[in-house]
Amino acid sequence: MSRSDAWRRTAQARGAAVTFTVDGEPVHARAGETVATAMLATGTTFERDRTGAPRAPLCNMGTCFECVATVDDRPLTRTCLTPAREGLTIETSGRL
Numbered sequence: 001m002s003r004s005d006a007w008r009r010t011a012q013a014r015g016a017a018v019t020f021t022v023d024g025e026p027v028h029a030r031a032g033e034t035v036a037t038a039m040l041a042t043g044t045t046f047e048r049d050r051t052g053a054p055r056a057p058l059c060n061m062g063t064c065f066e067c068v069a070t071v072d073d074r075p076l077t078r079t080c081l082t083p084a085r086e087g088l089t090i091e092t093s094g095r096l
């Protein structure tokens with residue numbers, strides 16, 4: 001098996017395509033990916049801190065809270081722990 005064969009199998013194992021919205025804009029992902037991953041891949045900005053500086057995922061394992069957003073009306077949801085699924089509504093306009 002060549003190295004490229006291994007990568008091809010991984011790509012085929014990706015989940016179904018899903019679409020959710022971030023601040024009203026559609027973001028495309030694959031089922032099984034996290035919301036944070038999809039947002040990073042598309043260059044979407046995250047919530048801002050009290051000074052207005054943008055935040056971004058740091059740990060990607062649920063400990064730093066740098067990735068929080070409002071997910072389906074639930075504020076301060078860690079997007080790195082939230083699986084992407086069809087129809088989610090993400091709002092990043094809140095301030096911590």
Ligand code: FES
Binds near residue numbers: 061062065080081
């Ligand atoms: S990136 Fe650290 S809690 Fe989500």
